Amino acid sequence: MHDKKLSFFYLKYKKIFDRCSVAVIIMSSSLTFIESVSLTLNPVTDENTGARIVSLTFSTLIAIVTAVLKFKNIKEKIESIVKAKEKIHNCQAKLFNFDKELKTTLFMSDSTKEGEECTPISRQQSP
Secondary structure (H helix, E strand, O other): HHHHHHHHHHHHHHHHHHHHHHHHHHHEEEEEEEHHHHHHHHOOOOHHHHHHHHHHHHHHHHHHHHHHHHHHOHHHHHHHHHHHHHHHHHHHHHHHHHHHHHHHHHHHHHHHHHOOOOOHHHHHHOO
């Protein structure tokens, strides 16, 4: 049950982080493209105000998105969820092995007593 909740939150945070990372990559690439085109078309004069506004907008958006990602600690949340899932799986494996050993021990003790006559504990003699 907890594993499903952890998986849900893991996928949620991973999706947010991936989307923001892709947005930063796209905006950074667009900014580079716009700057290179504006320098190629108009290398000396500063008449290309539209390209400057667009590049300033993209650089501001990149700064905002990366700041939000840092502030929300999304990467750390993803890592903590992965660690919690690993702990749950380890505990489940230990419980499974313990259950298996316990059943084996009980089965072995029952099979050795099958040939013996059952006597009450109070009537058994101590050696």
